[in-house]
Amino acid sequence: xxxxxxxxxxxxxxxxxxxxxxxxxxxxxxxxxxxxxxxxxxxxxxxxxxxxxxxxxxxxxxxxxxxxxxxxxxxxxxxxxxxxxxxxxxxxxxxxxxxxxxxxxxxxxxxxxxxxxxxxxxxxxxxxxxxxxxxxxxxxxxxxxxxxxxxxxxxxxxxxxx
Amino acid sequence: xxxxxxxxxxxxxxxxxxxxxxxxxxxxxxxxxxxxxxxxxxxxxxxxxxxxxxxxxxxxxxxxxxxxxxxxxxxxxxxxxxxxxxxxxxxxxxxxxxxxxxxxxxxxxxxxxxxxxxxxxxxxxxxxxxxxxx
Numbered sequence: 001x002x003x004x005x006x007x008x009x010x011x012x013x014x015x016x017x018x019x020x021x022x023x024x025x026x027x028x029x030x031x032x033x034x035x036x037x038x039x040x041x042x043x044x045x046x047x048x049x050x051x052x053x054x055x056x057x058x059x060x061x062x063x064x065x066x067x068x069x070x071x072x073x074x075x076x077x078x079x080x081x082x083x084x085x086x087x088x089x090x091x092x093x094x095x096x097x098x099x100x101x102x103x104x105x106x107x108x109x110x111x112x113x114x115x116x117x118x119x120x121x122x123x124x125x126x127x128x129x130x131x132x133x134x135x136x137x138x139x140x141x142x143x144x145x146x147x148x149x150x151x152x153x154x155x156x157x158x159x160x161x162x
Numbered sequence: 163x164x165x166x167x168x169x170x171x172x173x174x175x176x177x178x179x180x181x182x183x184x185x186x187x188x189x190x191x192x193x194x195x196x197x198x199x200x201x202x203x204x205x206x207x208x209x210x211x212x213x214x215x216x217x218x219x220x221x222x223x224x225x226x227x228x229x230x231x232x233x234x235x236x237x238x239x240x241x242x243x244x245x246x247x248x249x250x251x252x253x254x255x256x257x258x259x260x261x262x263x264x265x266x267x268x269x270x271x272x273x274x275x276x277x278x279x280x281x282x283x284x285x286x287x288x289x290x291x292x293x294x295x296x
Binding site for chain 1: 172198203211239242244245247273275
């Protein structure tokens with residue numbers, strides 16, 4: 001099956017939508033340009049509203065122990081200045097910007113650069129206050145201690161026999 | 163315009179023919195950039211998990227080989243809940259042309275990125291040749 005059929009909004013539908021708008025003389029010209037550009041680039045398969053920012057998606061591993069989650073992300077060459085980590089009670093978001101040394105003069109270019117965002121929903125609530133992060137040898141590690149379940153939640157009641 | 167998000171996938175290194183590995187680990191080929199500058203060629207390789215003590219570089223005949231050892235990072239008492247990347251060593255080889263000054267090759271590791279500076283030999287740099295009147 002063509003991958004495009006699986007996309008919620010196909011380019012074709014949007015093109016029809018545009019043809020019905022003639023509110024401004026310049027607008028139609030802009031639409032025409034957009035249509036031309038889309039015809040040119042549209043076959044690359046990406047929806048313009050998805051993944052607009054040039055970037056990459058770094059790979060992550062998550063390890064879990066009784067007491068904490070340990071998230072590791074491979075981010076070689078990422079400067080800690082350009083990393084932003086936020087934690088809510090059960091979601092952690094890691095954003096970063098990996099900047100290249102220079103942009104021209106490449107004989108070979110395989111490494112990924114740009115911005116990224118990874119959002120991880122956590123299966124358990126974590127203690128935001130005690131969360132820690134570090135970057136070592138190009139590996140970002142985020143430690144999220146699990147919140148202890150409320151005490152007294154479950155109690156065994158013994159039955160007396162008279 | 164529409165730009166797709168690049169997926170970063172580690173590629174397993176192609177084993178050298180006739181060479182068996184003795185470490186029971188996966189081996190990946192690091193992603194590499196090669197930059198040409200006026201006086202040198204700069205090779206940078208993404209090798210997360212590697213530091214200056216765990217990387218070896220050898221130059222034999224025309225082949226420059228980089229080797230990086232990575233120790234497993236899942237500590238005791240933890241289990242992997244999600245695994246998107248494999249942990250393993252790195253290996254990749256490059257052929258070096260005659261125009262590189264072999265004696266002055268430098269290497270450094272920072273933030274999991276290996277950086278090799280290959281200076282161009284004097285002969286390979288462009289020289290201005292004076293023309294004398296006959």
